Amino acid sequence: MTLALIKRLLEPATTTVIAGAAETDELARQIQAGSYRGKLVVLSGPNELASMPPSDLVIAFSAAAERALVAAKERGCAGLLVPDGDAADRDRLSAAARAAGVRLVGPSSLGIAAPRLGLNATAVPTHLSAGTLALAAQSNSVAAGILAWAGRREIGLSGAVVVGEGADVDIADCLDHFAADPLTRTILLAIDEVTDAARFLSSARAAARIKPVLVLKPPPLEAATSALTHAGLIVTSDAAHDAAFHRAGLLRVNDLDELFAAAETLGRARAAGAGRLAIVSNGEGLAALAAGRLRQVAGSQLPRREPEIVRSPQDYRAAVAHLLEEETVDVVLALNAPVAPADPLECARAIVDARGAAPSKPVLAAWIGAGDSAAAIFAAAGVPSFATEQDAVVGFLHLTRHARLIKELMATPPSIDDDDPPDVAAAESIIARALGEGRSWLEPDEVTRLLALFRIPTLDLVIAPDAEAAVAAAKVQFAAGRTVALKIVSPEVPHKSDVGGVELDLANEGAVRAAAEQMAERLRRQRPQARLTGFMVQPMAHRAKARELIAGFATDACFGPVIVFGRGGTAAELIADTHVALPPLDLASAEGLVSRTRVSRILAAYRDVPAADRRAIATVLVALGKMASELPQIRELDLNPILADASGAVAVDARIALEPDPARRRRPAIRPYPSAWTRRLELGEHRFFVRPIKPEDELLIGAMLNRVTPEDLRLRFFAPLKSFSHTFLARLTQLDYAREMAFIATEDGSGDAAGAVRLHADPGHVEAEYAILLRSDLKGMGLGRALMILMIDWARAEGIRCVHSQVLAENGPMLALCQSLGFAIALDPDDVSVKRVTLRLDAPGRSDGSKTDGHD
Structure with missing residues (x-):
């Protein structure tokens, strides 16, 4: 089942429709009413399958699909479209398609369209123009809305396919097809779920390296979480999807309006620079509105430049031509309000002339109140145009976001010393012992040993079985001039601070003994079912100018392990300054993860605080990626807090939850280094x-x-x-x-x-x-x-x-x-x-x- 079959199916020279159901009858009428330039054969029902000619595309209702697949195999047909049926038909039709060696779209598919061939085999009765946007969707209703928008705006499509229940052909197949299609410039995805994460990511990454891919996915209704750690609470299904889209280089949009706006922009323009915008306008107020909107949505991330104010078409032409030649400008935004005496349409033509002389940089336009006439001028010249200055600013941000995605996708990471790889066998031995004893958590000393195997710095610790042993362990630190931290050890209490199980900066034996006794009493009162197996004694990490961070990973049901990074502390998930990424990571992708958080700003030097060692932080994240890739027995891992300053990064507290059920363990969706x-x-x-x-x-x-x-x-x-x-x-x-x-x-x-x-x-x-x-x-x-x-x-x-x-x-x-x-x-x-x-x-x-x- 090669890509060649998909191409024949989605660009059919011969189409056969098996009538006899409302859905197939409607598609037959739709094709006949259009301008299909291929050969169309309509059979009155499945009883005429014996006379079906060799076809690239066969359309059949679900009750006749299996017989149609057999006939399609005999006649060397490429694929079958099933517009009706539902999820209950999925497995049956999937097996039949595999047996026949015929690709299948559906069941419950809105249909396919190949505008270059004049084919609209969808349930959307609109004329679809040929163009460079491709659509691949799962949801019939969302796809119908996009096709109606394309028809109404005369947005040209290179192809469209709605996979429905996805019994065979899926979104990954569509990505592979449209990525290889030289007439497709931008791919739109509308998806509800990812069914095969590894295939999807491979196809998406390959496509995104060639052309822009926009993805619309509504956030799921998050189920009640069974998370055991901060990382587990942060890694929601939606966050995991965000990480997957980012890693593959896909630009995610939040609704149909944004999808249409992004398609308008990226379907016509590309930005290769750093997002330096120049505004040209015939009014200071309009320019101020655009600049204000830009500051509102982008903050201080983008450089500022004073707008150019013009009056006539000649002024527009000269200003835009000059700005397109400037090295400090990446994108030009031209604005126009209907102010006499200048003719807005003549001003639009002036923009097109200037852009034609220097087409290497994108020009965006917003002609307020000019209607379809100005939009038609810009569309004919391939200039993205918008109804308002705010929409144009959003379009500009889509350009810059996409440029950054591709830059990160293609970044060359610094080399990292991996001559001494982690001892995975020793790590597996630690985990196997815990699982063999029926435990779902590693003990603190086991956590420390496992992290050491992956070169993740931690504080020394001693596990004391009782208060007196804790005092004895603390005395060693006191003799060295250090104070200590004391923490309870209880398998039933992953978050020790929830029960007052952490005391810091204890300076003498009496303080340690009293703290241990008080902790034990609080645990008995608040969690009577919890076992107190001991106390953890650690030297205090006195790093006054360190930043508190969190890192770790948790397992997502679809994408496997997901790496977490952000601002740490007991309220990490409430502060909501975290981002996630899929492993494996290299230093470049780890640094990218760090830079997407707000806390990254205070990792730089400020006032009397030296800059934190960002490479040390990134190295910890790379190590976590290796752990996540090599040890699927780990369900969740928390390093919280990590203290990071100019001297490096050290994990002060760590916990590891295990997954005892092999069937629930997940490997990374991205294949790690072999x-x-x-x-x-x-x-x-x-x-x-x-x-x-x-x-x-x-x-x-x-x-x-x-x-x-x-x-x-x-x-x-x-x-x-x-x-x-x-x-x-x-x-x-x-x-x-x-x-x-x-x-x-x-x-x-x-x-x-x-x-x-x-x-x-x-x-x-x-x-x-x-x-x-x-x-x-x-x-x-x-x-x-x-x-x-x-x-x-x-x-x-x-x-x-x-x-x-x-x-x-x-x-x-x-x-x-x-x-x-x-x-x-x-x-x-x-x-x-x-x-x-x-x-x-x-x-x-x-x-x-x-x-x-x-x-x-």
């Missing part, structure tokens, strides 16, 4: 370390490319290459390990990159295309062969059935290597200068004819 695929190679006198590529390798790959001859670069990339931009290198190093793999070989000693091989699978994970490049001075020693073998082994382990590539016919060494590995070689029918090499991995036995020399 560290198991590291290898050592010995090729004669040369030794190499081979591992999967990481985003941090951008500089390493860039340096390697500079040591490849121009001719070798031409053979690899089919064209001369003289420079390597950040965007180019990021696409080589920032991988979705669920869809692609790249191995880099580095030389022992120098650590320099020697070569790399990459493999990119299609969305169905059936076929994958490879590419390989070696440093020119290291060719001929067998490194290329070893990398190819490792790449083939990975493809086979992933269940990929076919590996292929295109090789220039003049590249004899590459063709010889492919032949020796068992690839079939054939001329490319579209280009005689290229040969296509193919290795089938689903044939019996090894098909690469290789040995594993140098590959362990």
